[in-house]
Amino acid sequence: EAQVTQNPRYLITVTGKKLTVTCSQNMNHEYMSWYRQDPGLGLRQIYYSMNVEVTDKGDVPEGYKVSRKEKRNFPLILESPSPNQTSLYFCASSFSGQETQYFGPGTRLLVL
Amino acid sequence: QKEVEQNSGPLSVPEGAIASLNCTYSDRGSQSFFWYRQYSGKSPELIMSIYSNGDKEDGRFTAQLNKASQYVSLLIRDSQPSDSATYLCAVRPPGGSYIPTFGRGTSLIVHP
Numbered sequence: 001e002a003q004v005t006q007n008p009r010y011l012i013t014v015t016g017k018k019l020t021v022t023c024s025q026n027m028n029h030e031y032m033s034w035y036r037q038d039p040g041l042g043l044r045q046i047y048y049s050m051n052v053e054v055t056d057k058g059d060v061p062e063g064y065k066v067s068r069k070e071k072r073n074f075p076l077i078l079e080s081p082s083p084n085q086t087s088l089y090f091c092a093s094s095f096s097g098q099e100t101q102y103f104g105p106g107t108r109l110l111v112l
Numbered sequence: 113q114k115e116v117e118q119n120s121g122p123l124s125v126p127e128g129a130i131a132s133l134n135c136t137y138s139d140r141g142s143q144s145f146f147w148y149r150q151y152s153g154k155s156p157e158l159i160m161s162i163y164s165n166g167d168k169e170d171g172r173f174t175a176q177l178n179k180a181s182q183y184v185s186l187l188i189r190d191s192q193p194s195d196s197a198t199y200l201c202a203v204r205p206p207g208g209s210y211i212p213t214f215g216r217g218t219s220l221i222v223h224p
Contacts, residue, residue, distance in 0.1 A: 042214050042217055043200065045212075090155055100158050100161065103156050105155055106153075106155050
């Protein structure tokens with residue numbers, strides 16, 4: 001089954017404790033992205049990647065890091081999480097030049 | 113600053129009626145336009161994409177694009193309670209940038 005998976009789905013952590021949210025797709029997509037969604041603010045892009053080792057900042061990259069060492073994986077790293085990073089996070093992927101983005105199921109993060 | 117504007121709603125329509133969802137965008141050169149549906153707590157899923165002026169129909173859904181007015185809409189005919197969700201408009205700017213801009217979404221409620 002073609003899909004985008006994210007782990008964990010739910011995470012409660014404390015300020016300053018490094019965490020990684022994994023994202024994996026099995027559709028051989030070149031493009032992958034991370035979004036955060038907050039009430040009243042909609043979906044905002046954090047980082048995106050057009051291929052292995054090629055990443056770029058989105059609209060709200062501060063406090064986040066990404067890496068793309070393999071085509072299928074695009075982890076999101078919060079090196080020192082803060083309460084304002086409490087949010088619902090989505091990973092998405094698409095073919096290069098294709099328009100449709102396929103979203104993962106989301107990761108709900110609470111930073112205390 | 114790229115902007116995509118949607119009325120947050122909620123838009124309430126009776127079952128069987130036509131629901132009309134609207135979206136305006138600021139970047140005149142935008143070429144690709146998308147409507148996603150998002151159920152509460154779930155990930156967005158693509159309903160329609162449209163690239164040319166005019167109407168595009170898919171089942172009960174019709175997307176309408178007017179580039180001169182920088183306006184894109186989604187009509188849902190014979191609305192069903194299962195259509196109750198948040199509808200996100202996304203606009204991909206010109207110039208090869210991968211970053212789509214999402215509106216904040218319109219909440220639709222279809223009541224029996």
